Amino acid sequence: MSKAIRIHANGGPEVLTYEDTDPGQPGSGQILVKHTAIGLNFIDVYHRSGLYPPPGGFPLIPGSEAAGVVVEVGADIDWLKPGDRIAYAVTTGAYAEQRVIAADRVVRVPDGISDEQAAAMMLKGMTAEYLLRRTFKVKAGDTILFHAAAGGVGLILGQWAKHLGATVIGTASSTDKIELAKAHGFDHVINYREQDFVAGVLAITGGKKCDVVYDSVGNDTFPASLDCLKPLGMFASFGQSSGPIPPFSMSLLAQKGSLFATRPTLFVYNAKREDLEASAAALFEIVLSGAVEIKINQRYALKDAGKAHSDLEGRRTTGTTILIP
Numbered sequence: 001m002s003k004a005i006r007i008h009a010n011g012g013p014e015v016l017t018y019e020d021t022d023p024g025q026p027g028s029g030q031i032l033v034k035h036t037a038i039g040l041n042f043i044d045v046y047h048r049s050g051l052y053p054p055p056g057g058f059p060l061i062p063g064s065e066a067a068g069v070v071v072e073v074g075a076d077i078d079w080l081k082p083g084d085r086i087a088y089a090v091t092t093g094a095y096a097e098q099r100v101i102a103a104d105r106v107v108r109v110p111d112g113i114s115d116e117q118a119a120a121m122m123l124k125g126m127t128a129e130y131l132l133r134r135t136f137k138v139k140a141g142d143t144i145l146f147h148a149a150a151g152g153v154g155l156i157l158g159q160w161a162k163h164l165g166a167t168v169i170g171t172a173s174s175t176d177k178i179e180l181a182k183a184h185g186f187d188h189v190i191n192y193r194e195q196d197f198v199a200g201v202l203a204i205t206g207g208k209k210c211d212v213v214y215d216s217v218g219n220d221t222f223p224a225s226l227d228c229l230k231p232l233g234m235f236a237s238f239g240q241s242s243g244p245i246p247p248f249s250m251s252l253l254a255q256k257g258s259l260f261a262t263r264p265t266l267f268v269y270n271a272k273r274e275d276l277e278a279s280a281a282a283l284f285e286i287v288l289s290g291a292v293e294i295k296i297n298q299r300y301a302l303k304d305a306g307k308a309h310s311d312l313e314g315r316r317t318t319g320t321t322i323l324i325p
Helices: 042-049 115-135 152-163 175-182 197-205 224-228 251-255 273-288 302-313
Strands: 002-006 017-021 030-039 065-073 085-089 098-102 106-108 143-146 167-172 188-191 210-215 229-237 260-262 296-301 320-324
Touching: 002 098, 002 302, 017 302, 030 085, 030 115, 042 302, 065 115, 085 115, 106 273, 115 152, 115 229, 115 273, 115 296, 115 320, 143 152, 143 197, 152 167, 152 175, 152 320, 167 175, 167 197, 175 188, 188 197, 197 224, 210 224, 224 229, 296 302, 302 320
Parallel strands: 143 167, 143 210, 167 188, 210 229, 229 260, 296 320
Antiparallel strands: 002 017, 030 065, 030 098, 030 320, 065 085, 085 106
């Protein structure tokens, strides 16, 4: 038997229960993995609360990223073997000591990257990759705005965007978070509790505004984020930690400067195996180069996942958090 966190109904952190589970045996194209570290992400909260419907219904094992060691390999797999270190970012199922997973959804972890780093960066790091390299191809001289700069994606994306030569502006809610973001690539960080972030962006850019806004906050930052964009700028809404953006008229984009808007997700961007491999390879390369550093800011035992969720929702965490089986 294996231990896992399961959800039997939507609710608060208290619905996360630590239970015995049977991970099963790998079938054709599958592997059995023993987890060594598990990532914590806001999408886990969305699945728990009901903001996102539970894939496959209840009971649900949440969790979207993890790293571990291959225990057993199913039929028709010739590129993995027991003992290989792997990591992944998928929809659900990571909050477990062991699990069976499709082999084509995992990647090998290279030497030089620890299991904890891999678990902490797969979903967040590949999110940063597709946002910077595919949703809007950031280049030297671009100016970007990223909300929640001290969050897990923000601390990776800030470093990566700075490496690409962009001017990186962020928003955060406290002095500590501002300093943390500035230590991770952000040139300017606006305390949105003390200053209107639109006014802050206008002051920083001399009225020129930004080429792209990356927004995982949602309701609280919309539509003000649009006022931070240059004409023909891109609004990339990739999360909704404060609640979903309400319906709006497409004519608003015209009024604000013929803007582009998109709602991307990692799982669509990396749905093809070749895209997953390319995204992970780019992430591993930038981390191994030293241009992006992956730090673990909080660790919780897997059995304490409820406490981790409470702290994440209460904005008592910064950067990256992992669960230890």
